[in-house]
Amino acid sequence: MAKVITTHLLESILAEVKPLIGQGRVADYIPALAAVSPYKLGIAISTVEGQHFCAGDASERFSIQSISKVLSLIVAMNHYPEDEIWQRVGKDPSGQPFNSLVQLELEQGKPRNPFINAGALVVCDMLQSRLSAPRQRMLEIVRQLSGAKDIGYDSVVARSEFEHSARNAAIAWLMKSFGNFNNDVSVVLQNYFHYCALQMSCVELARTFLFLADKGKARHLSEPVITPLQSRQVNALMATSGMYQSSGEFAWRVGLPAKSGVGGGIVAIVPHEMAIAVWSPELDSTGNSVAGVAALERLTQQPGHSVF
Amino acid sequence: MAKVITTHLLESILAEVKPLIGQGRVADYIPALAAVSPYKLGIAISTVEGQHFCAGDASERFSIQSISKVLSLIVAMNHYPEDEIWQRVGKDPSGQPFNSLVQLELEQGKPRNPFINAGALVVCDMLQSRLSAPRQRMLEIVRQLSGAKDIGYDSVVARSEFEHSARNAAIAWLMKSFGNFNNDVSVVLQNYFHYCALQMSCVELARTFLFLADKGKARHLSEPVITPLQSRQVNALMATSGMYQSSGEFAWRVGLPAKSGVGGGIVAIVPHEMAIAVWSPELDSTGNSVAGVAALERLTQQPGHSVF
Amino acid sequence: MAKVITTHLLESILAEVKPLIGQGRVADYIPALAAVSPYKLGIAISTVEGQHFCAGDASERFSIQSISKVLSLIVAMNHYPEDEIWQRVGKDPSGQPFNSLVQLELEQGKPRNPFINAGALVVCDMLQSRLSAPRQRMLEIVRQLSGAKDIGYDSVVARSEFEHSARNAAIAWLMKSFGNFNNDVSVVLQNYFHYCALQMSCVELARTFLFLADKGKARHLSEPVITPLQSRQVNALMATSGMYQSSGEFAWRVGLPAKSGVGGGIVAIVPHEMAIAVWSPELDSTGNSVAGVAALERLTQQPGHSVF
Amino acid sequence: MAKVITTHLLESILAEVKPLIGQGRVADYIPALAAVSPYKLGIAISTVEGQHFCAGDASERFSIQSISKVLSLIVAMNHYPEDEIWQRVGKDPSGQPFNSLVQLELEQGKPRNPFINAGALVVCDMLQSRLSAPRQRMLEIVRQLSGAKDIGYDSVVARSEFEHSARNAAIAWLMKSFGNFNNDVSVVLQNYFHYCALQMSCVELARTFLFLADKGKARHLSEPVITPLQSRQVNALMATSGMYQSSGEFAWRVGLPAKSGVGGGIVAIVPHEMAIAVWSPELDSTGNSVAGVAALERLTQQPGHSVF
Known part of the structure; x- marks a missing residue:
């Protein structure tokens, strides 16, 4: 520039x-x-x-x-070999609203990319499988990268999102029905919403x-x-x-x-x-x-x- | 690089x-x-x-x-104000196969972008409205840009494409039903296939x-x-x-x-x-x-x- | 009753x-x-x-x-063995608007039933293949069945429908692209619209x-x-x-x-x-x-x- | 007959x-x-x-x-005015597989009819809102109608269905996201699967x-x-x-x-x-x-x- x-x-x-x-x-x-x-x-x-x-x-x-979707992908790239990630989520534009289920059903539970909700939920599911404390880990990373030691989650936002999480729960359950979601839906949603509430x-x-x-x-x-x-x-x-x-x-x-x-x-x-x-x-x-x-x-x- | x-x-x-x-x-x-x-x-x-x-x-x-789809867009950009083009075709990835009609029906005949078939057909329809000899004009442009005076259309390919044009005809007619296609379908298809046959x-x-x-x-x-x-x-x-x-x-x-x-x-x-x-x-x-x-x-x- | x-x-x-x-x-x-x-x-x-x-x-x-769609099906049942008809059109409700192309694309050009436009167009295509004068034949049948010798087509309606036929042309061409439409699209559309204009x-x-x-x-x-x-x-x-x-x-x-x-x-x-x-x-x-x-x-x- | x-x-x-x-x-x-x-x-x-x-x-x-879907509808018809039922579920064929989410998303969470999974889940949700013991009530009804006092649920089937309930959970959550599902998803799924396991x-x-x-x-x-x-x-x-x-x-x-x-x-x-x-x-x-x-x-x- x-x-x-x-x-x-x-x-x-x-x-x-x-x-x-x-x-x-x-x-x-x-x-x-x-x-x-x-x-x-x-x-x-x-x-x-x-x-x-x-x-x-x-x-x-x-x-x-949703800016946090990039961060959760970065964390996943640190903890998984590439192949494992890209078997479960694609890299192409979806051409659909970010919370759509239509494409997800037609494509057998594999989200188009990690920046739509479905894809970010798969990434969070992967983090849940690999990390003992996914929320704490995310805080460490953003604090380290930003240099701001007091970055945290807005728990009011996170709780409120969780209370309005029906659509995302539907997405997670649909992926589970296709074998592309391994952990407890509400545990993963909790993490997902905390990341969003950074x-x-x-x-x-x-x-x-x-x-x-x-x-x-x-x-x-x-x-x-x-x-x-x-x-x-x-x-x-x-x-x-x-x-x-x-x-x-x-x-x-x-x-x-x-x-x-x-x-x-x-x-x-x-x-x-x-x-x-x-x-x-x-x-x-x-x-x-x-x-x-x-x-x-x-x-x-x-x-x-x-x-x- | x-x-x-x-x-x-x-x-x-x-x-x-x-x-x-x-x-x-x-x-x-x-x-x-x-x-x-x-x-x-x-x-x-x-x-x-x-x-x-x-x-x-x-x-x-x-x-x-389909590389010709960029060239026909360039010609259209030379002959139309921006607004007129982008009222009739979008700029976003379709997330669908290049010859799909599903999205086109849901989105009222406006193609997602000029590089899928529907979008390129709209562009060709626009050229047909504005140019007296759209095929000749394209030849002039590519000959001028490339410096190769003998670039031409493969008429066997163009004819053969036209004989297998049912899907593209369906796309053009669907757009016509939504008022987004003004000229004779088969005339525009002929030009479209000639461009492809460069x-x-x-x-x-x-x-x-x-x-x-x-x-x-x-x-x-x-x-x-x-x-x-x-x-x-x-x-x-x-x-x-x-x-x-x-x-x-x-x-x-x-x-x-x-x-x-x-x-x-x-x-x-x-x-x-x-x-x-x-x-x-x-x-x-x-x-x-x-x-x-x-x-x-x-x-x-x-x-x-x-x-x- | x-x-x-x-x-x-x-x-x-x-x-x-x-x-x-x-x-x-x-x-x-x-x-x-x-x-x-x-x-x-x-x-x-x-x-x-x-x-x-x-x-x-x-x-x-x-x-x-569209009441004519029943009549054209009856004529087809008189001229074709059952199997030939039902290989080309289904018998199930479509669950979609009568002129939708979405389902037709997903289901490879086979219309759900003969009472949506796509299905009736396939039936008309079959009649065109078998009858020398499909419009005359239909008149004979309805005149015979009704006992009214002067039943005819409203040519103003038929012509007007044809002038607004883009959507149905798209449907016919899409079926042609899947090999489920054999005759000239505009000839069959003409018959189809005449039947509608009874x-x-x-x-x-x-x-x-x-x-x-x-x-x-x-x-x-x-x-x-x-x-x-x-x-x-x-x-x-x-x-x-x-x-x-x-x-x-x-x-x-x-x-x-x-x-x-x-x-x-x-x-x-x-x-x-x-x-x-x-x-x-x-x-x-x-x-x-x-x-x-x-x-x-x-x-x-x-x-x-x-x-x- | x-x-x-x-x-x-x-x-x-x-x-x-x-x-x-x-x-x-x-x-x-x-x-x-x-x-x-x-x-x-x-x-x-x-x-x-x-x-x-x-x-x-x-x-x-x-x-x-799924034969039970008729029975649960009958129970709902006994406990709700007609209007309340048909505001929440339609009466038309879906034209889609019984467990599809595509249509449900496009139609804002209102299932096409009570005999696809989504529709039956809405009906079960309604029963949950109105009955103190929906499973017991169903048993009373089928025992009364059939005259067989020992009709019961196969709890192995019900449990096994529940363990494979991801798709139905996705459907229920999607309806919840549209405000067409009021009770706890897993409680209603339990009842639904028991009905199926009659x-x-x-x-x-x-x-x-x-x-x-x-x-x-x-x-x-x-x-x-x-x-x-x-x-x-x-x-x-x-x-x-x-x-x-x-x-x-x-x-x-x-x-x-x-x-x-x-x-x-x-x-x-x-x-x-x-x-x-x-x-x-x-x-x-x-x-x-x-x-x-x-x-x-x-x-x-x-x-x-x-x-x-």
Whole structure:
């Protein structure tokens, strides 16, 4: 990304997209999410050279929701040989809403990719089989990657999600009926919802995900998080399946690997350069942050600023 | 792509993937395609610096088939304002086989993207409305871009496709029933099949598509083919929807915008660096060249060599 | 049906259902149908003992539309061995709208039953293969069965349907792509739409269909129309698939084998007793006449008056 | 049914269909069902005049499985106003396998009819809301109707079904996500599987279901089981949706309201005449007893012997 990042640039981008607030809708399927102010707006960038920029509400924590699906996949890649993971979940865009059961039934319980709910549930099922304390392990990882020792779960959100978990329970049971889910459904759902209920700020997210811009290596850790090839692969998966049903539209407008969450956060990667996190709670009809996508579009507006 | 391209490198890649021949299946839905030797194997690269490399059967022409879907989109982008195009066809991965009608019915006749059959047919319908001689116009464009004045249509292939066109006719009529197809179905199908029946070599394809690696500009033409932004957008579309149902898997393995055809050809773009064309007629179950994908995977094997 | 039929009974039933006019919607996909007055209301009954009753607009002709699907099936049963028919079309309810392509694609071009559009098109395709003049043959049959020598096609309706035939053309082409459609699509569509455009009155329909109540035998013809077993089978098919997507609801409310058309006509059979025809142009959301269904419900209201 | 029923007739029918054993497959998704001998073959008839006939293994009890779906609907009709039931479950054929989730998702959690799994689960959910002891209540009813005081649940079957209940759990959770399932999923599944695990013989089934042939009245009980109209309605529902996905084919061949179970039993009703129960464990691909359907076909072979 040739354009030099400055705090001023980030501030001017936020000012440009602010008028979009009002065009989307804050997720309201659980009260804890519905209560978030639609006016929150933040952005943070961490570069592979070690610079950090931010603007707006970049230090305020929010519910990262589906952004955690990337993190749980990373953990699974650390604990399983590749083959075992990809026998149970695919790598292709689903072309369906993120919580659909139709495709899952037609395809015999194998989810299309790890970034739709079904796929993330299979990944959580795998973690449950391998880890003694999957929730604690996740906290260790995000605290280590972000450097923020007090990152935690919002237990109100997690409990509320669990109380509204019927659709995800249906997905898990359907996979179980096809032999693609091994552990107790409600135990795995509990973990899954805790991961979704991780509270992180844009600043923390940009730091956490920087390894995906830096060949799998976090600057401050001696051990690589994942291999360079795996890092490239995860980026590829984000590019084709990270933005729910509008991954194609997002690639067209922004052209970066990214993962969004219904809390209004989006993490995007500029390979070999930087990790970006934006937050604005109002969502479009496909579940992506309206102002968040627009901010990323502005950042990458000139040719040469996206990966394409 | 840091690795320096040499003819020797291309030759060694072809030698590595040659043993894969036998694992796929030459397209046999029409006799003219079924007759092609499975042992054909070629690769060509054109760089933005003006270098050209090739190996194997890179100068032999073959039926470019769906690779033409990128070209017809480019022509449409030259003749229509953006909005008119994207009101009639989407930009997202379909998650369905390229000739499926299911999604098209559920989504009221609007194809998911211009690289599935339905989408390309809408694009051809648009060209028919705007151009006096759509087939002649396409020839002018590919001859101009490639520099090869004798590129033409294989009329045996085009006629044979037309004789097996029932599925595509069903798609066109279904779109017509939703008001998303304006011209005579069989006239548009004739053009569509002629575009698919373009005969081009890897060398010619690499030259033709180089503008997508070079901000929409062909080195030897004074006028840009498309704008820099459009070039980036088309690459994005190829990255998410260019490889039929396995665009995600291809991004994972190769990580480049690309478009394949059932003739066994694949065109891939390294933005700002080069255009690559490979050809090997045997296809996997999703319709992509087995050895072709493997060759591209080898070219981009080390991290940093894909866009991710 | 124990209740004695009288003209007075029919008149009182019409009076009872008349207030329902206004609750449905006259078919308006072609102008010729949209122009019919919603206030038309007629009923006619022919019994196996040779009695005829009628009330309201029972002598006015209307477009029988899908009611013709039963007639074309009867003609096919006269010209083909059973096996040949049922290899190409099924006998089970579709559970889908009558013009859906989704199921047809999943089930490889074999329509679920001969009373959805796809199934009737296959039947028409079979007639085209076997008969030298399929339209003339149909006229002979309905004139013979009804005793009305001047029954004919409404050519305005037929032409108008053909001009709006994109969806049915898509269905035919899709079946052709699966090898389940042999003749020229537009020739067969022309016949199909002519059959739909047959103009008949309730009185004529009741007489025409009486053979289905009388073991396949028309009282005034020496040769049986179909065998007793075939008659029972066609009734069974009407009972499970005759009323579009609400065949179950209709069985629940009325409990008679029946076939409806979007012209607002319904033919119902009381096996071994009588044929009933009703007409009221306003349709419910599944395409069945609102007042027509209600009239039949009243006729069969007490237990013992339906087949169940 | 004009043909006089005799024990000899039933015996000769069983002899005729016996050779079909070997063409189907005993249900094997749970061990308790897989262990049943494929050579079991029985038939029983109870008439509205009070006669009882039987042949073969008619007195041996087997797992009635989905036949119980009619009984649970009857109980619900006794405890709920009609409207409440039919707001939560439809009356139309599904056109889908009995345990499919696709349609249920598209139709917002409202099952097509009470004889597919989803519909029966909703009915069981309703019973759970209204009855203090739903399992005990069902036993009272079948014991009362059949006159057999020792009818009970096969707890091995019920437990085994529960252990293989993932698919049904997915269905229940999916309905819960749409607000169409109120009680604890596993409590309702337990009841559902117990109902399926009712052990009854053909003789007991014919006696139990005779009320559906007799206007809702059981001969030996003072109170009607359901009203005459309800009886006719339940028969209609069995005629259109009682035989899984092949209800149309069954109507064509047999022409009687019927309900089958994967234990190999089928109950069929000749309205105003008799109830018939057959048992032969081998199933066809849609889940209906091969020899059972054939026996019913023979019983109703001549025209006039089915309802059509």
